[in-house]
Amino acid sequence: MEYVTFGKTGLQVSRLNIGTGTHGWAHRSEQTALGIEGLSRLLLRGYELGVNFWDSADQYGSHPHVAAALKQVPRDKVVVVTKTTARRPREVTRDVDRFLKELDTDVLDIVLLHGLKDEHWPRRYEGAMEALSQAKEAGKVRAVGFSCHSLGALKAALAVDWVQVILVRINYAGVNMDGSPSEVVPVIRQLYQQGKALYAMKVLGCGQLTDDVERALRYVLELGCLHACTIGTSSLAQLEENVCLMEALAPGCPLEGLGP
Secondary structure (H helix, E strand, C coil), X not given: CCEEECCCCXXXXXXXXEECCCCCECCECCCHHHXXXXXXXXXXXHXXXXXXXXXXXXXXXXXXXXXXXXXXXXXXXXXXXXXXXXXXXXXXXXXXXXXXXHCCCCCXXXXXXXXXXXXXXXXXXXXXXXXXXXXXXXXXXXXXXXXXXCHHHHHHHHHCCCCCEEEEECCCCCCCCCCCHHHHHXXXXXXXXXXXXXXXXXXXXXXXXXHHHHHHHHHHHHHCCCCEEEEECCCHHHHHHHHHHHHHHCCCCCCCCCCC
């Protein structure tokens, strides 16, 4: 598994991120339906295979599952993302403290403002941003950013130094994205050049591109402006296939025998 320096966060992450939020909202997801034992086993198998980057969120209800897995690995060897839908400073602060308890950890590696769409979010949510900055200063959070759900919100990040990490929607077919690849990719490139840490979601187009997973992963990697991609897996077989493909697609590795 290839590891990269995640922008300017100081964190080292695997190219593959295990997602826990397929069809995730209202504190449930396809992954949390596996139960705490089932999902934690999946995360631990990923760790054994070199995947040290796990994506969670309050809205997926996956904190207990991640916490169970964290108890069985060295804490400093795994990078965990979580997300808050809070927008008011006090609510953000309460979420950070709650997340620390739910994940049973002394520090949250990455906290994102979840699902931003408004192109004016840097002004509208200035208080929420400041609350996360204070949590960083207090040593409760290592890096901050947002998950993006509109092209306007993505473009707005170009002018915001506060942003360290962005979760972006991208795939070769433009399925469930914030615009066409021709519109989104140039913005991602500019953000990458600024030193922001970027990882991709919707790489498989919400399941619509699973007939050629290799092509989907290759597209994201060959853009050269994304540090990692998150894929929600619901079985050990899916996870192991994704790890195999990701390792094969790393620079210098052969591709014979892979793909459909």
